[in-house]
Amino acid sequence: MISLSEDLPRRISEGDRDAGVRRLQEAYAAGHLSHEEMDECLQQALTASTHGELARALSTLPAQDAGTTSTIGAVSGRIRRVGAWRVPRFLKVESALGRVHLDLSRAVIEHPVVDIELHLGTGRAKITVPRDAIVDAAGLRAGWKDTLYKPRRGARPDGPTIRISGAMGMGRLKIRHARR
Structure with missing residues (x-):
């Protein structure tokens, strides 16, 4: 219920x-x-x-400058962004080994569309999106395991669109909507 x-x-x-x-x-x-x-x-x-x-x-304002791509990278270890962090329009995440955790549920999202490009070797990744976000992960290629994502039923298109692309080698991406 x-x-x-x-x-x-x-x-x-x-x-x-x-x-x-x-x-x-x-x-x-x-x-x-x-x-x-x-x-x-x-x-x-x-x-x-x-x-x-x-x-x-x-809505009547001119389109924002898309700006440059922000890149977060690590050879090994964790990449973690949680809390009230500012999400750029284009975010590139690169990791050869290790885990990635991006929590967008409390982040400041100023753009109606956010593109996240993942380039991960091994290790798992978890992305938590806002409750009202629309997720498009069709551009992500997984080498070993499929992406785990279950869209919210009855979701309203009031939130940002999160587009996820790139490639993952030996690992799995789990995407979930925030509970609150």
Whole structure:
């Protein structure tokens, strides 16, 4: 039995709201918004409670610069990102030996689409995505074991899209949605 609270969209954090307000301020300073548009969008962003509401407040802004790819690498050992870390638009993770754990459930995700490129030799990887995220792992090639991922039933498309690509040798990727 699914509880009513499981069907609700994930609430945004103060970090998410602050990132949205910064984007609005930058767009206003660059002349992309009039004073009236800035007031209206700022009001929407400050009262938004879900990712979908925040995205609507930012929908009239020009597309963000995709930026460069951030790379996390290790020859052996663990690669771990948890808590309130800022997720770049493009993230490349490289590890010859060892484990990878990326927890995006409390991370600051400023982009509607995040591309994660994995290049792993041996060892397992675990990625925890926000409750309302949409996951696309079709671009990942696994050499030994298949990816473990069970999409949420009844998920609403209010969250970011997480696209996972790359190659894994001897190991397994486990993807799960955060419980809260």
